[in-house]
Amino acid sequence: MSRTKERRFTASTLLAAAGLAVVALAMPAGSQEPIKVKISRLGFPSLTTMMVDVVKDQGFDRKHGIDLQPQSFGVISAYYAALATGELDMAPAGPHVLQKMRLEGVPIRAALTYARLNALAVITADASVKSIADLKGKSIAADMGSSEYQIMAIYGRTQGVVFGKDVTVVQAGPPLARSQLQAQRVDAAMTWEPSATLTLRDNPQYRTIFSGDTAWKAIAKADGWQLVLAVREEFLKKSPDAIPRLLRMFQDGQRFIKSNTDEADRIVVNTVKLPPGVFKEAVTSGRLVYDVLPAWEGERAVIWDMFKVAVDSGYLPKLPDEAAIYKP
Numbered sequence: 001m002s003r004t005k006e007r008r009f010t011a012s013t014l015l016a017a018a019g020l021a022v023v024a025l026a027m028p029a030g031s032q033e034p035i036k037v038k039i040s041r042l043g044f045p046s047l048t049t050m051m052v053d054v055v056k057d058q059g060f061d062r063k064h065g066i067d068l069q070p071q072s073f074g075v076i077s078a079y080y081a082a083l084a085t086g087e088l089d090m091a092p093a094g095p096h097v098l099q100k101m102r103l104e105g106v107p108i109r110a111a112l113t114y115a116r117l118n119a120l121a122v123i124t125a126d127a128s129v130k131s132i133a134d135l136k137g138k139s140i141a142a143d144m145g146s147s148e149y150q151i152m153a154i155y156g157r158t159q160g161v162v163f164g165k166d167v168t169v170v171q172a173g174p175p176l177a178r179s180q181l182q183a184q185r186v187d188a189a190m191t192w193e194p195s196a197t198l199t200l201r202d203n204p205q206y207r208t209i210f211s212g213d214t215a216w217k218a219i220a221k222a223d224g225w226q227l228v229l230a231v232r233e234e235f236l237k238k239s240p241d242a243i244p245r246l247l248r249m250f251q252d253g254q255r256f257i258k259s260n261t262d263e264a265d266r267i268v269v270n271t272v273k274l275p276p277g278v279f280k281e282a283v284t285s286g287r288l289v290y291d292v293l294p295a296w297e298g299e300r301a302v303i304w305d306m307f308k309v310a311v312d313s314g315y316l317p318k319l320p321d322e323a324a325i326y327k328p
Helices: 003-026 047-058 076-085 095-103 147-158 174-182 195-202 212-220 233-238 242-259 261-272 278-284 299-312
Strands: 035-042 066-073 090-093 108-116 120-124 139-142 168-171 188-192 207-211 225-232
Touching: 035 047, 035 076, 035 242, 047 066, 047 090, 047 108, 047 225, 047 242, 047 261, 066 076, 066 242, 076 090, 076 095, 090 095, 090 108, 095 108, 095 147, 095 225, 095 299, 108 233, 108 242, 108 299, 120 147, 120 195, 120 212, 139 147, 139 174, 147 188, 147 212, 147 225, 147 299, 174 188, 174 195, 188 195, 195 278, 207 212, 212 299, 225 233, 225 242, 225 299, 242 261, 261 278
Parallel strands: 035 066, 035 090, 139 168, 139 188
Antiparallel strands: 090 225, 108 225, 120 188, 120 207
């Protein structure tokens, strides 16, 4: 090859390479390889699960550069065990579950809020039971491994009721709790959405004597959180860009649920076999409220106050370290 041709070839090659570089820089962030995220979900209709299913169905994860990879579990104990062992990157978790796990050395942090306490309910048909205090000497079906149980237990202590001592607790997740109440094997059932809506449909005599949002306001004089997004520390270090993407992804999900409730209802009918209309009723009634916000901004004080109440009530031994709430 002559020197003239060689110079022409080199120049054209450099121009082509420069052109490719310009195109690459102009490509949107969404075209990059998405961040893989292993997130926990429950295999039955649950507050933790339905938002994840809507996000996946609508492709909101890919829109924001996330490849959400839901991992399903049949029981809550296995759900949290997978988070503790590192099988998962993150899971929606109760603030007090996160607090307890953090105290036990599990490297997780609250990164985002997830769902308000409105979804939690205690339901009974017993006319003599009008409040949690009236359950003394009676029985309740409840999942003792759930974050919801911890909220109820903390509130109970403020009312002079210790569950497991003053009230017989029958271990049961929401579907089984519903069955136990129907069969009159227990006097009350602790449940949460969408099972709360299903349970209330079973019997016109059923009444809600306890709701999570009202109870927490009575304890802390403020709104609280039923679920926050607990994220493994190694994931936060490896993929710091994931949290703002996840925030936008879930906020797209919550807007879709509010503005396209019928379509969201159709999605969860297919994914968790929920009867048509149940999800819509739970959302429109105000009992099911997803509200995804940064945990490190205004909600940090709210989450920390929830930690403090658990200690002040004697439910948990001490506060976690300040790193329990993530900050970019």
